[in-house]
Amino acid sequence: MPETLIKVEQLRKWFPVRMGFLQSIISKRQLFVKAVDGISFDIKKKEIFGLAGESGSGKTTTGRLILRLIEPTRGKVYFHNTDITTIPDREFKTYRRKMQIIFQDPYESLNPRMTISDIVSEPLRVQGFRNSTEIHEKVYKVLEDVELTPPEEYIFRFPHELSGGQRQRIGVARALILNPEFMVADEPVSMLDVSIRAEVLNLMVDMVEKYGVSFLYITHDIALARHMCERLAVLYLGKIMEKGPTEDIVNEPLHPYTKALIAAVPLPDPTTSRVDVVIKGEIPSPINPPSGCRFHTRCPEYIGDICRTKEPALVEVGKERYVACHLYSQPTK
Amino acid sequence: MTPKALLEVEDLKTYYQVLRGHVKAVDGVNFDVDKGEAMGLVGESGCGKTTIALSILKILPSGGKIEGGKIFFEGKDIVPFEEIEMRENIRWKGISIVFQGAMNALNPVYKVGDQIVEAITTHEPDIEKADAEERAKKLLELVGVDPSRANNYPHEFSGGMKQRAMIAMSLACNPRLLIADEPGTALDVIVQAQVLKLLRELRKKLNIAMIVVSHDLSIIADTCDKSAIMYAGKIVEYGNIISIFKNPLHPYTRGLIGAFPSIKAAKSRMISIPGFPPDLLKPPAGCRFHPRCPYAMDVCNKQDPAFLPIEKAHYVACHLFPKA
Numbered sequence: 001m002p003e004t005l006i007k008v009e010q011l012r013k014w015f016p017v018r019m020g021f022l023q024s025i026i027s028k029r030q031l032f033v034k035a036v037d038g039i040s041f042d043i044k045k046k047e048i049f050g051l052a053g054e055s056g057s058g059k060t061t062t063g064r065l066i067l068r069l070i071e072p073t074r075g076k077v078y079f080h081n082t083d084i085t086t087i088p089d090r091e092f093k094t095y096r097r098k099m100q101i102i103f104q105d106p107y108e109s110l111n112p113r114m115t116i117s118d119i120v121s122e123p124l125r126v127q128g129f130r131n132s133t134e135i136h137e138k139v140y141k142v143l144e145d146v147e148l149t150p151p152e153e154y155i156f157r158f159p160h161e162l163s164g165g166q167r168q169r170i171g172v173a174r175a176l177i178l179n180p181e182f183m184v185a186d187e188p189v190s191m192l193d194v195s196i197r198a199e200v201l202n203l204m205v206d207m208v209e210k211y212g213v214s215f216l217y218i219t220h221d222i223a224l225a226r227h228m229c230e231r232l233a234v235l236y237l238g239k240i241m242e243k244g245p246t247e248d249i250v251n252e253p254l255h256p257y258t259k260a261l262i263a264a265v266p267l268p269d270p271t272t273s274r275v276d277v278v279i280k281g282e283i284p285s286p287i288n289p290p291s292g293c294r295f296h297t298r299c300p301e302y303i304g305d306i307c308r309t310k311e312p313a314l315v316e317v318g319k320e321r322y323v324a325c326h327l328y329s330q331p332t333k
Numbered sequence: 334m335t336p337k338a339l340l341e342v343e344d345l346k347t348y349y350q351v352l353r354g355h356v357k358a359v360d361g362v363n364f365d366v367d368k369g370e371a372m373g374l375v376g377e378s379g380c381g382k383t384t385i386a387l388s389i390l391k392i393l394p395s396g397g398k399i400e401g402g403k404i405f406f407e408g409k410d411i412v413p414f415e416e417i418e419m420r421e422n423i424r425w426k427g428i429s430i431v432f433q434g435a436m437n438a439l440n441p442v443y444k445v446g447d448q449i450v451e452a453i454t455t456h457e458p459d460i461e462k463a464d465a466e467e468r469a470k471k472l473l474e475l476v477g478v479d480p481s482r483a484n485n486y487p488h489e490f491s492g493g494m495k496q497r498a499m500i501a502m503s504l505a506c507n508p509r510l511l512i513a514d515e516p517g518t519a520l521d522v523i524v525q526a527q528v529l530k531l532l533r534e535l536r537k538k539l540n541i542a543m544i545v546v547s548h549d550l551s552i553i554a555d556t557c558d559k560s561a562i563m564y565a566g567k568i569v570e571y572g573n574i575i576s577i578f579k580n581p582l583h584p585y586t587r588g589l590i591g592a593f594p595s596i597k598a599a600k601s602r603m604i605s606i607p608g609f610p611p612d613l614l615k616p617p618a619g620c621r622f623h624p625r626c627p628y629a630m631d632v633c634n635k636q637d638p639a640f641l642p643i644e645k646a647h648y649v650a651c652h653l654f655p656k657a
Binding site for chain 1: 377378491492493494517521522523524525526527529548549550551552554555557574575578579588589590592593594595596597600601602603604605606607609610
């Protein structure tokens with residue numbers, strides 16, 4: 001059994017809703033956007049853990065909470081069994097070296113006025129490396145790792161001279177240069193063309209094998225998640241609906257939401273007939289999420305009042321499989 | 334010559350004039366769309382698929398110009414048409430378009446219903462306002478939006494509803510051809526599936542022809558009868574959707590299909606196409622795909638491959654496939 005690297009416990013982030021002066025007098029209580037509302041999971045060493053969900057389900061917030069780019073409202077994040085949510089900022093810098101992020105949009109996340117060499121070496125300089133030959137060597141090595149070879153052709157270029165795929169590899173290189181143990185990949189390929197997606201994703205898989213990096217892979221594309229991740233958690237309105245080995249979830253989804261999500265993926269095969277179990281409506285507002293099970297307003301397998309009044313717990317239903325749905329919470333099932 | 338199809342595009346060339354020369358965004362493209370048929374236009378960003386859509390409606394941005402070729406719509410070549418003729422007879426009534434990014438295409442300060450009414454009254458000046466309003470409500474109902482929502486502003490609509498409203502508006506003057514530019518992009522999977530289902534239903538109900546422009550092969554597989562695969566301003570493969578998916582001929586098509594993970598297929602390492610699309614200011618000589626092609630031969634960088642039929646209704650432009 002591989003060692004657990006990251007453990008997330010009952011993590012919650014409520015963003016206060018900003019109100020105007022008059023509104024704050026009239027309304028009695030502060031409203032919150034419940035972006036992440038009590039989720040728990042763990043990521044093992046050398047694992048790619050997937051977090052799937054629609055926009056507004058809280059995937060990105062979760063990624064940022066784990067890296068402490070934003071402070072959680074409640075809950076704990078453990079890195080190697082150390083609770084990193086309570087460490088003072090000053091000491092946290094040593095942890096930042098071990099936890100990095102790859103951003104979604106390679107067109108926005110690279111400073112257009114810095115050369116590739118400056119962009120990739122910036123984390124080193126922030127972390128206090130001063131020896132310029134050492135920095136130089138590290139930059140060369142990491143560029144070779146992300147297959148931007150020969151590195152001397154790239155180091156003096158600017159981001160606008162690179163294609164989208166190359167830019168995203170710079171993003172990976174920048175995250176990799178400090179030899180992190182853990183990386184958050186926030187939709188790393190959603191802005192890239194189809195023909196070059198695979199090279200960035202394969203690069204991530206190589207990083208796991210070569211350097212033993214663990215990943216939290218955030219995606220809206222469950223088909224891609226299946227090709228990348230061993231285990232997967234499906235988020236809906238800040239709650240985990242289903243969690244387990246990716247293969248099992250895709251082949252036999254249990255939660256009605258997961259079923260709908262998988263049925264909605266268009267297949268690259270014109271001969272298969274579509275099963276039209278498309279659910280109605282769109283994701284509700286996270287300010288006032290539905291009572292009980294958050295999915296009950298759209299659920300095709302609604303079983304009665306219990307769905308509306310009682311929030312289902314995330315229960316284990318099989319080997320490493322967890323699901324939060326009243327269909328499975330009865331002991332008889 | 335008497336074209337039979339609803340839309341026939343012959344050797345279309347659309348170039349953009351920039352400081353450094355001509356960007357050959359669309360360079361000699363042929364295809365046709367029959368009545369009630371749906372064609373998919375697939376390719377990566379910058380391959381010219383949206384430019385084709387804009388050329389058909391003659392709404393190219395400044396600097397863009399149709400430099401050659403013919404576009405027959407219902408038998409008439411519309412390339413030499415004057416602006417006024419396009420506006421009065423072709424756009425909206427003959428061909429309409431749903432633009433990419435529905436969220437931004439609606440005017441935020443007008444009610445959704447009023448915007449549809451405006452589209453109707455502009456193109457049919459004789460219609461009574463009440464009739465136009467009635468039709469707008471019917472259109473909203475047709476696309477699955479509650480007609481009472483016609484009095485809402487766009488910000489009160491969700492992303493999927495805005496996309497539906499845009500589709501409703503495009504159908505306002507009963508066009509015979511609908512161009513949907515990236516209908517699924519920027520929408521969540523479930524909403525995207527709803528919109529695609531709507532497009533399929535509309536085709537059945539209204540017997541309307543469609544051109545679906547997308548970078549996503551699976552969306553095309555889901556909605557279209559045939560497909561044209563574009564690369565760097567040219568169509569590299571064209572034919573029936575099933576024969577393209579079952580028997581892809583062009584190495585680019587194969588690469589593209591390989592790069593798409595299917596949720597049903599076994600977990601595998603994904604295949605990518607090495608390199609990146611060329612700069613259309615100076616496209617590579619010969620076949621434009623040859624710098625990235627795993628099967629490139631000597632002839633590939635010298636001679637532009639001809640666009641030849643391999644099987645019935647399945648065309649490919651590649652030196653690997655000489656005329657059978």
